[in-house]
Amino acid sequence: DTEVTQTPKHLVMGMTNKKSLKCEQHMGHRAMYWYKQKAKKPPELMFVYSYEKLSINESVPSRFSPECPNSSLLNLHLHALQPEDSALYLCASSRDPVGLFEQYFGPGTRLTVT
Amino acid sequence: AQSVTQLGSHVSVSEGALVLLRCNYSSSVPPYLFWYVQYPNQGLQLLLKYTSAATLVKGINGFEAEFKKSETSFHLTKPSAHMSDAAEYFCAVSRTGGGNKLTFGTGTQLKVEL
Numbered sequence: 001d002t003e004v005t006q007t008p009k010h011l012v013m014g015m016t017n018k019k020s021l022k023c024e025q026h027m028g029h030r031a032m033y034w035y036k037q038k039a040k041k042p043p044e045l046m047f048v049y050s051y052e053k054l055s056i057n058e059s060v061p062s063r064f065s066p067e068c069p070n071s072s073l074l075n076l077h078l079h080a081l082q083p084e085d086s087a088l089y090l091c092a093s094s095r096d097p098v099g100l101f102e103q104y105f106g107p108g109t110r111l112t113v114t
Numbered sequence: 115a116q117s118v119t120q121l122g123s124h125v126s127v128s129e130g131a132l133v134l135l136r137c138n139y140s141s142s143v144p145p146y147l148f149w150y151v152q153y154p155n156q157g158l159q160l161l162l163k164y165t166s167a168a169t170l171v172k173g174i175n176g177f178e179a180e181f182k183k184s185e186t187s188f189h190l191t192k193p194s195a196h197m198s199d200a201a202e203y204f205c206a207v208s209r210t211g212g213g214n215k216l217t218f219g220t221g222t223q224l225k226v227e228l
Contacts, residue, residue: 004157031214042204042218043158056215090157099146099208100165103216105157 003027004106006091012112015081021109023074023091029104031097032074034066035090037108043090049074050097081113116141116207118188120219128227133177133192135222137205140186147188148206148216149179158204164188175199200226 004025013019023032030051035043048056049068063085065077074091088110092103121136139145146165150158162173169181179190188205205219 006157033214040221042221045215048214050214092158094214097214099214099216101214102148102160102163103214104160105150107157108155110155 004104006106010110018079021076025093029093031094033092037088083113086113118205118207118219120222124223126225127195130194133195135190135203137188139207145207149190150204152202195226197226
């Protein structure tokens with residue numbers, strides 16, 4: 001099973017709301033990632049978790065807060081977002097946090113901030 | 115720092131014709147290279163990867179790519195295009211050192227015409 005699942009598929013939230021995105025994998029992967037993808041653009045890395053510890057934060061605004069409760073689960077908590085944060089949010093995982101191993105992507109959560 | 119350049123943001127081919135999507139990389143160390151495909155409103159799916167084992171890499175759905183160090187290229191080809199190949203294609207590079215940071219090219223939209 002090479003599946004990464006993400007919920008919800010779609011999310012509409014106001015600028016004062018608090019919401020969370022969820023990502024799950026059961027492949028025993030020890031690295032998990034959050035990407036942001038705007039329309040017609042490549043994915044942009046936001047965060048990397050390596051063995052459940054945050055290893056890379058690509059200078060993401062604090063209104064995005066990642067969390068890795070266990071090796072299978074990755075959350076992205078959202079608070080006080082701006083309309084420009086509307087995008088497709090992709091989760092990915094890889095066997096190990098080194099460049100050799102490919103990343104497996106989930107289907108994404110389409111976020112709209114109103 | 116490593117990067118990839120995809121020549122041609124849009125490529126159009128006839129069904130049954132050769133598909134050639136170009137990718138050139140820049141890296142100070144031997145790179146790991148990947149091709150991903152993204153269908154509308156979906157996540158990214160790995161087509162193939164180069165990890166220095168063999169220069170000609172075969173992937174899924176009849177795609178293959180050849181790593182050419184002298185040309186710093188990793189072009190994606192398929193002998194005969196099918197309508198179902200219409201999608202966005204991303205070339206990506208990661209480092210052989212520690213840290214699984216994937217850097218994507220800007221993408222190529224492939225259109226397949228009857």
